[in-house]
Structure formats: C-alpha cells, structure tokens
Amino acid sequence: MVSDYLQTVDWSRAQFALTAVYHWLFVPLTLGLSVLVAIMESCWVRTGDEFWRRTARFWMRLFGVNFAIGVATGLILEFEFGTNWSNYSYFVGDIFGAPLAIEGIMAFFLETTFIAVMFFGWDKVSRRVHLTATWLTAVGASLSAWWILVANAWMQYPVGCTFNLGSVRNEMTSFWEVAFSPVAVNKFFHTVASSFMLAALFVVGVSAWYLLRRREERMARQSIGVASVFGFVFALVTAFTGDRSGALVARVQPMKLAALEALYNGQAGAPLTVVGVLRPAGSRTADDPFYFGLGVPKLLSVMSFRDAQAYVPGIGDLLAGNPKQGILSAAEKMARGRVAVAELARYRAASEAGDRRTMAAVGRKFDPATSEGEEFLSEYFAYLGYGYLDTPAQLVPNVPLLFYSFRVMVGAGVLFIVVLGVVWWLNRRNRLASKRWLLRTCVWMIPLAYLASQAGWVVTEAGRQPWAIQNLMPVGVAASKIPGASVSVTFFLFLALFTALFVAEVSILLRQIKIGPDAAGNSKPQKL
Amino acid sequence: MMAFLRRVVFFYVDGFRAMTLGRTLWAIVLVKLFIMFAVLRLFFFPDLLAGKSAPQQAACVLEQLTGI
Numbered sequence: 152m153v154s155d156y157l158q159t160v161d162w163s164r165a166q167f168a169l170t171a172v173y174h175w176l177f178v179p180l181t182l183g184l185s186v187l188v189a190i191m192e193s194c195w196v197r198t199g200d201e202f203w204r205r206t207a208r209f210w211m212r213l214f215g216v217n218f219a220i221g222v223a224t225g226l227i228l229e230f231e232f233g234t235n236w237s238n239y240s241y242f243v244g245d246i247f248g249a250p251l252a253i254e255g256i257m258a259f260f261l262e263t264t265f266i267a268v269m270f271f272g273w274d275k276v277s278r279r280v281h282l283t284a285t286w287l288t289a290v291g292a293s294l295s296a297w298w299i300l301v302a303n304a305w306m307q308y309p310v311g312c313t314f315n316l317g318s319v320r321n322e323m324t325s326f327w328e329v330a331f332s333p334v335a336v337n338k339f340f341h342t343v344a345s346s347f348m349l350a351a352l353f354v355v356g357v358s359a360w361y362l363l364r365r366r367e368e369r370m371a372r373q374s375i376g377v378a379s380v381f382g383f384v385f386a387l388v389t390a391f392t393g394d395r396s397g398a399l400v401a402r403v404q405p406m407k408l409a410a411l412e413a414l415y416n417g418q419a420g421a422p423l424t425v426v427g428v429l430r431p432a433g434s435r436t437a438d439d440p441f442y443f444g445l446g447v448p449k450l451l452s453v454m455s456f457r458d459a460q461a462y463v464p465g466i467g468d469l470l471a472g473n474p475k476q477g478i479l480s481a482a483e484k485m486a487r488g489r490v491a492v493a494e495l496a497r498y499r500a501a502s503e504a505g506d507r508r509t510m511a512a513v514g515r516k517f518d519p520a521t522s523e524g525e526e527f528l529s530e531y532f533a534y535l536g537y538g539y540l541d542t543p544a545q546l547v548p549n550v551p552l553l554f555y556s557f558r559v560m561v562g563a564g565v566l567f568i569v570v571l572g573v574v575w576w577l578n579r580r581n582r583l584a585s586k587r588w589l590l591r592t593c594v595w596m597i598p599l600a601y602l603a604s605q606a607g608w609v610v611t612e613a614g615r616q617p618w619a620i621q622n623l624m625p626v627g628v629a630a631s632k633i634p635g636a637s638v639s640v641t642f643f644l645f646l647a648l649f650t651a652l653f654v655a656e657v658s659i660l661l662r663q664i665k666i667g668p669d670a671a672g673n674s675k676p677q678k679l
Numbered sequence: 680m681m682a683f684l685r686r687v688v689f690f691y692v693d694g695f696r697a698m699t700l701g702r703t704l705w706a707i708v709l710v711k712l713f714i715m716f717a718v719l720r721l722f723f724f725p726d727l728l729a730g731k732s733a734p735q736q737a738a739c740v741l742e743q744l745t746g747i
Contacts, residue, residue, distance in 0.1 A: 498741070
C-alpha cells in the first residue's frame with residue numbers, strides 16, 4: 152500500500168511536470184509575440200505604411216497558431232490540482248483558488264473579446280479600435296500570467312495567510328501580501344521578461360531564415376530591427392530580475408540555492424561556480440563535489456546577500472544545523488514538525504470523540520491572537536511539513552539536475568544578450584544579411600530559447616522539492632491517494648496527446664512560415 | 680440595443696466564415712477540448728472531495744494530514 156502510494160506520488164509529479172512543460176511551450180511565445188505584434192501594428196497606425204500592416208498580420212498569424220494549439224492546456228494543470236493533489240488543493244484553500252479564478256475569468260474575457268477583434272476586425276473596425284484590441288490582448292495576457300505566478304510564488308513563499316484548524320484550511324489574511332509578495336513580484340517580471348526575450352528570439356530566428364533564403368527581405372530586416380531591440384532590453388531585464396531571484400532564494404529557500412550551486416559546505420565569501428562537472432552521487436563528497444569547477448571568488452556571497460563576506464549556508468549546514476549562523480538542524484525541524492502533526496492528530500481524535508475541551512485546548516495553540524498560539528504557530532506549525540519526513544536526506548533536491556539546469560539557463564541568457572546586441576547593431580548598419588553564420592546562429596537560438604526557458608522552470612520547481620508548499624506540506628502529503636496505475640495510464644495518454652498537438656503546431660507553424668506573409672503569391676495577406 | 684447585438688453576432692459569424700487557416704486551428708481546439716473534458720475529465724479525473732459537505736471535506740483532509 153505504501154509503495155503504491157509512493158508510486159502515485161511519483162507518477163503524479165511526473166504527470167504534472169509533463170503537463171507544465173508542455174503548457175510552457177506555448178505561454179512564453181503568446182506573451183511576447185502579442186506585444187511584438189502590437190508594436191508592429193502601432194507602426195502601421197502611426198505611419199500609415201501598408202508594409203507594417205502586412206508584417207503585423209503575418210506575425211499575428213503565427214501568434215494565432217501558437218495560441219490555438221496552446222489554449223486550454225493550462226486547464227489540465229487545474230484538473231490535476233483537484234484530482235492528483237486534492238490534499239494540497241483543500242489545504243491551501245482560497246489563497247490558491249482566488250488567483251486562479253481571477254486568471255480564468257480574465258482569460259475568458261480576453262479570449263472572447265479582444266482576440267476576436269484582433270483577428271476578425273481588420274476591415275471591420277477602425278485602425279485605432281483594432282490597435283487598442285491588440286494592445287489589450289497583449290496586456291491582458293501578461294496580467295493573466297500575473298495571477299498564475301502569484302499562485303506559484305505563494306507555494307514557494309507562503310505569506311499573507313493563517314491556518315484555520317476547524318476547516319483544516321489556510322485562509323488569506325492579506326490579499327496584498329499574497330499578490331505583491333517580493334517573490335511574486337520578482338517572479339512575474341522575470342518570467343514575463345524572459346518570455347518577451349523568447350518571442351524576440353523567435354521573430355529574429357524566423358526573419359533570419361528568410362534572409363538566408365533571400366525572401367521577404369524588407370519584412371525580415373524590419374522585424375529584426377524591432378525584435379532585436381525589444382529582445383535585448385528584455386534580456387537585460389531578465390538578467391536583472393534573475394539576479395534578484397537569486398537574492399530572494401537565498402533568504403526564503405536556502406536549500407534550493409545550496410543545491411543549484413552544489414554547495415555542500417557553507418562558507419563566508421562563497422564563490423560562484425561558473426562551469427563545472429559534478430562527480431557521480433556515489434563518489435561526490437562535501438569537500439570535493441566536482442571533477443572540475445571554475446568559480447569566481449566571493450561572487451555567490453555578493454549575489455545572495457550583497458556582501459562579499461556573507462556566509463552562504465551549504466547543504467551540510469541546512470541538514471546538520473549551524474548554531475553559529477543561527478541555522479536549525481533538519482532533525483530539530485522534523486521534531487518540531489512532528490509536534491505540530493501530533494496536535495492535529497489530537498484535534499482529530501477529540502473531534503471524533505466529541506471531546507470539546509481538548510478541541511478548545513488544541514484550538515488555542517492554533518489561534519494567532521493568543522500568546523500561546525503565536526508561539527506554537529511560529530515555533531512548531533511553521534515546520535509542519537518537516538514532521539512528515541522520514542530522513543533529513545529527503546530535504547535535498549536533485550543536485551545535478553539543478554546544477555546543470557541553472558547553468559543552461561544562465562549561460563543561454565548571456566548568449567542571448569550578446570547575440571541580440573550584435574544582431575541589432577549589424578542590422579542597423581545593414582550588414583546582417585551578409586553574415587550567414589550569424590543568421591544560422593539566430594535560427595538555432597529558437598530551440599535554445601525554449602530549452603533555457605524550460606530549464607528556468609526546472610530550477611524553480613525541482614529546486615523546491617520535497618515541498619508542495621515550502622516548509623508546510625511535502626509532495627508526499629499533498630498528493631491524493633488514488634491508484635498509481637490510473638495516474639500512469641493518464642501520463643501516457645497525455646504524452647500521446649501532447650506529442651500529437653506539438654507535432655501539429657510545429658508543422659502548421661513551419662508551413663505558415665514557408666508560405667510567408669502572402670499566401671500562394673497573392674498580394675493580399677492570408678486570413679486566419 | 681438589438682441592433683448592437685446583431686452587429687456583434689454578425690461580426691463573429693463573418694469572422695468565422697472568412698477563416699481559412701483558422702478552420703484547421705478550430706478543429707484542433709475542439710478535438711483537444713473534447714479529449715480533455717469528455718474523455719480525461721470524466722473517466723480519469725474523478726474529484727475525490729466532490730459531493731462531500733464542508734465538514735466532511737475537512738475531516739477527510741485532516742485524516743490525510745494525520746494518518747500518513
């Protein structure tokens with residue numbers, strides 16, 4: 152039974168990861184391309200040049216393909232919260248439900264109104280009304296992403312809530328604290344900026360392909376002109392917010408930071424490993440985790456705490472504890488978590504027996520308005536999730552996965568800044584078309600941008616394991632007790648469905664790119 | 680008011696009629712939604728807490744939180 156439940160947890164995690172990875176193939180391009188289309192359409196409205204209308208309509212067509220294939224894939228994730236993760240969904244209550252509901256309503260109105268005007272309204276509404284609809288689609292898509300990212304940020308940094316013992320749910324005490332927590336705000340800007348950068352790389356890559364084929368040269372050069380500046384600016388914003396993410400992770404998820412740096416022994420003035428090759432798990436030791444590693448002295452301390460001498464806790468500190476640095480051991484946290492679980496069990500037994508006196512006594516411990524409750528909530532309930540763990544080792548996420556994913560993301564991000572900057576500069580001087588190696592590089596930047604984007608989410612999500620909600624609920628408790636076999640069957644059904652849809656999208660996109668802005672040689676742009 | 684509604688309806692009807700690539704995309708969207716709502720949702724994603732009252736749901740989750 153236990154092994155079947157563990158299988159269920161693993162399959163549920165695999166299924167959620169598969170769905171999220173697939174969903175994220177579409178979202179960043181939707182977010183970024185909508186803005187680029189709006190910019191190009193603005194050029195048309197401002198100049199009256201039909202060239203910009205034709206260009207905007209071409210990119211809008213690719214936006215439409217991506218949007219149509221990707222639309223509603225996020226709904227599967229929401230199903231999975233209710234079915235595979237029902238304990239989690241109930242426990243988080245409206246804190247998680249409210250942002251998702253706002254997003255759902257916003258997406259519905261966005262999709263049925265502004266997008267319809269955007270695609271159907273070219274010759275039916277005025278230029279300004281059409282442009283307004285296009286901009287509202289772009290802004291609405293980003294606002295929609297805000298609420299999803301607020302929900303995700305709360306899982307990594309649960310704030311603005313209190314636990315209601317009677318309903319066994321967390322209740323929101325401050326909407327603003329949830330919606331504007333530093334983690335949520337930074338996550339939004341980092342995610343949206345990186346999505347804008349991905350879309351810019353998509354436009355630059357497709358345009359480079361046209362230049363390589365010596366087709367649509369004016370459209371390609373002008374599109375690169377818009378997208379390379381846009382992408383360069385947002386690549387810098389991505390880097391800036393990524394740096395801020397590192398500083399926030401150091402404070403709220405120190406194990407994630409230690410794991411993605413493969414930092415086993417904490418140290419003051421910790422170096423940042425730029426590149427490295429980890430030893431296999433069996434031969435990796437805390438003192439010598441790398442076959443080879445190249446680091447920058449003190450940089451990790453600077454990036455984490457803005458202080459070159461700051462102490463960055465390692466995996467060892469977080470497991471064994473470090474009293475000098477005020478770090479509790481995992482064993483101590485697990486003991487405190489078990490006290491909290493025991494109190495919940497006592498309340499449950501009292502509730503079943505109708506023992507109101509014991510229920511009231513336990514209730515006082517969960518009441519933040521009393522001094523007893525304040526102490527219990529901060530000293531014991533704050534470690535509730537640790538009470539479900541069997542060993543401290545369960546607190547360590549997959550170090551190689553995080554270490555390499557982080558370097559793929561950051562390395563690719565630096566490369567994107569360089570490539571977009573060079574492409575912008577050469578295009579301005581009308582020297583890009585002759586640099587065929589660079590045009591080919593631009594085409595290859597498209598899959599690399601997707602890889603980097605996915606790697607970012609791997610760092611975020613795999614890095615917070617074992618937590619569904621940081622410190623409060625591990626994934627093993629969050630998962631529903633459903634048969635592992637049914638989750639594994641649906642995993643493969645999803646895999647087949649997603650693969651088919653992905654192949655459909657890529658083939659339709661490629662076909663539309665090959666056709667170009669004018670369908671079958673017609674001068675009139677093809678309608679969606 | 681009726682004239683406005685009629686214009687909105689015609690806007691959508693004309694838009695759908697004039698689609699070329701959009702027909703393929705709508706077919707994909709509809710097939711996808713059918714698979715998600717009619718197949719996966721009904722047969723593979725039963726909601727474990729659905730149909731229970733609020734106290735029953737709380738008791739069920741409390742059991743999960745304390746019985747593992």
